[in-house]
Every structure is written in structure tokens, then in C-alpha cells.
Amino acid sequence: MFDAIRTTVVPLFKGRPRDPIPGHPCLSLQGLSKSFGGLDAVSGLDLQVMPGDRKGIIGPNGAGKTTLFNLITGVFPVTSGKVVLFGHDATKWASYDRVHLGMSRTFQVTNLFPKLSVMDNLLLAAQGLRAMKLAMWRFQSSYGELHGKCRELLEKVGFWDRRDVEIRHLSHGEQRQIEIVLGLATEPRLLLLDEPAAGLSTGESHEMAAFLNNLDPELAILMIEHDMDVAFAVVNTIAVLHYGELIEEGTTEQIRASEKVQKIYLGVD
Numbered sequence: 001m002f003d004a005i006r007t008t009v010v011p012l013f014k015g016r017p018r019d020p021i022p023g024h025p026c027l028s029l030q031g032l033s034k035s036f037g038g039l040d041a042v043s044g045l046d047l048q049v050m051p052g053d054r055k056g057i058i059g060p061n062g063a064g065k066t067t068l069f070n071l072i073t074g075v076f077p078v079t080s081g082k083v084v085l086f087g088h089d090a091t092k093w094a095s096y097d098r099v100h101l102g103m104s105r106t107f108q109v110t111n112l113f114p115k116l117s118v119m120d121n122l123l124l125a126a127q128g129l130r131a132m133k134l135a136m137w138r139f140q141s142s143y144g145e146l147h148g149k150c151r152e153l154l155e156k157v158g159f160w161d162r163r164d165v166e167i168r169h170l171s172h173g174e175q176r177q178i179e180i181v182l183g184l185a186t187e188p189r190l191l192l193l194d195e196p197a198a199g200l201s202t203g204e205s206h207e208m209a210a211f212l213n214n215l216d217p218e219l220a221i222l223m224i225e226h227d228m229d230v231a232f233a234v235v236n237t238i239a240v241l242h243y244g245e246l247i248e249e250g251t252t253e254q255i256r257a258s259e260k261v262q263k264i265y266l267g268v269d
């Protein structure tokens with residue numbers, strides 16, 4: 001009886017693990033599937049992301065890419081299969097528990113406060129993860145520490161000089177970079193990017209690729225991207241989704257040369 005309480009109830013109060021299990025992939029998807037009614041949006045997908053990996057996910061519209069991110073991040077419950085994060089089976093975890101473990105994401109559509117400054121947007125994002133976020137008051141020193149971390153991050157990514165600029169006054173390309181900076185506020189080890197170059201001009205896309213290539217090499221990145229120039233400039237390996245299935249995975253050169261990919265993804269016969 002006591003054993004049953006200890007093993008089932010106590011862990012609920014202790015919360016989810018906060019540390020990766022050493023030696024495990026950042027992310028391991030095992031037979032992951034999601035159905036919406038009769039539609040298999042993601043189907044029996046196996047995928048691994050190791051520390052420092054830069055992996056792209058490509059595929060035609062409706063291939064299941066965003067759905068896949070929603071499964072990895074816990075927005076949607078899976079239909080079957082497993083999401084293992086840093087060695088922990090996180091399939092049934094809430095999104096915030098996954099973030100605490102070191103996973104962060106950005107969205108396909110812009111998600112910033114346009115009338116707040118770069119710094120204020122970042123402070124809000126960084127504060128969101130703090131245990132004290134619901135406190136009515138807090139010590140001045142905790143703001144100091146938070147501010148210091150945000151400053152450090154903005155300096156690292158080259159935005160410190162624009163910290164007081166309101167988001168709406170930044171270029172579209174800069175706004176998309178700031179979204180990624182917000183994703184870094186929680187100090188992730190795995191970053192999921194959903195089309196970081198969506199809607200950018202060619203010049204802005206090149207800047208985005210350079211920006212991503214300057215991020216900490218230890219950080220693992222899983223990136224959905226339609227813009228092949230950006231994808232090929234940033235990632236080392238690519239997974240190709242088609243109707244929810246992983247049809248090919250390999251280095252950028254292998255994917256470029258793959259007849260299957262050319263036929264199915266690029267529509268070449």
C-alpha cells in the first residue's frame with residue numbers, strides 16, 4: 001500500500017525531471033503517429049537529434065511538419081508512439097515540463113509584442129519560465145539577475161544596441177531573429193524552428209542563415225524550412241516528410257541527389 005503511494009503519488013508532487021540523462025539523444029521519436037479523424041498527419045515516424053545536430057525537416061505543404069512539432073512540444077497528444085527527450089519518456093508531459101528539460105520552439109507565424117521593446121519582449125519570455133512567475137512581488141535582485149542574463153544573450157546575438165527599439169520598428173528579418181532570441185531565453189539545449197525564413201526577402205534569408213550559423217554549436221537545432229537555400233546553408237542532415245511519413249533522411253548532399261526526393265518533393269519525373 002505504502003509502496004503504491006510512494007511510486008504513484010509522490011512522483012506527481014516531485015514534478016518532472018529537470019536534467020538530461022547523459023549520453024542520450026536530445027530527441028528520439030519512436031513510431032510517432034498522429035491521426036486527425038481519418039487523416040494520418042504523422043505516421044510511424046522514427047527520428048533522432050543528437051547534441052549539436054543541425055537537422056532540417058522538409059516536405060510539401062500539408063506533409064505533417066508543424067503537426068510533428070506540435071507532438072514534440074506537447075501541444076497535441078500523440079495517437080501512438082513515443083517522444084523521448086534527453087533520455088526521458090516525455091510523451092505525456094505538459095509543454096512547460098519539456099521546456100524545463102531544455103527544449104524550446106518558435107512558431108511559423110510571428111508571436112511578438114509589437115509595441116514593446118526588444119528587451120521587454122525578452123524579459124517577458126525569460127521570466128515566463130521562472131518559478132516565481134505568479135508571485136505578486138519579488139526581490140529587486142531577481143530582476144537584476146534576469147536583466148543581466150537577457151543582456152548577456154542580446155550581446156551574444158548582436159542585438160544589444162537595439163534593445164530599446166520597439167519590435168514594430170525592426171525589419172521583418174530582424175523580428176524573425178528576435179523570435180529565435182526569445183526561444184533562447186529559456187537556455188534550451190534543443191531548439192525547434194518552424195520556418196524561420198518564412199516571408200523573408202532573399203537578403204534577409206541570407207542574414208537569417210548567418211544568424212543561425214552563429215548560434216552556440218552545442219545547441220541542437222531541428223528546423224522546418226521551405227527555403228532550400230536557408231536549409232542547405234544551416235543544416236547538416238535533412239529528413240523528408242511526405243503525407244506524414246519519413247520518406248528519406250541523409251546529409252544535405254544525399255538529399256540533393258536523391259531521386260526519390262526529387263520525384264516526390266520537387267515534382268521532378
Ligand SMILES: Nc1ncnc2c1ncn2[C@@H]1O[C@H](COP(=O)(O)OP(=O)(O)OP(=O)(O)O)[C@@H](O)[C@H]1O
Binds near residue numbers: 065
Ligand atoms: N488541428 C488539426 N485538425 C485537423 N487536421 C489538421 C490539424 N492540424 C493539421 N491538420 C492536417 O494535418 C496535415 C498536416 O498539416 P501540417 O500543418 O502539419 O502540415 P505542414 O507540413 O506543416 O504544412 P505547411 O508546409 O503548409 O506548413 C494537413 O492535412 C492538415 O490539414
Ligand SMILES: [Mg+2]
Binds near residue numbers: 065066067108
Ligand atoms: Mg507547417
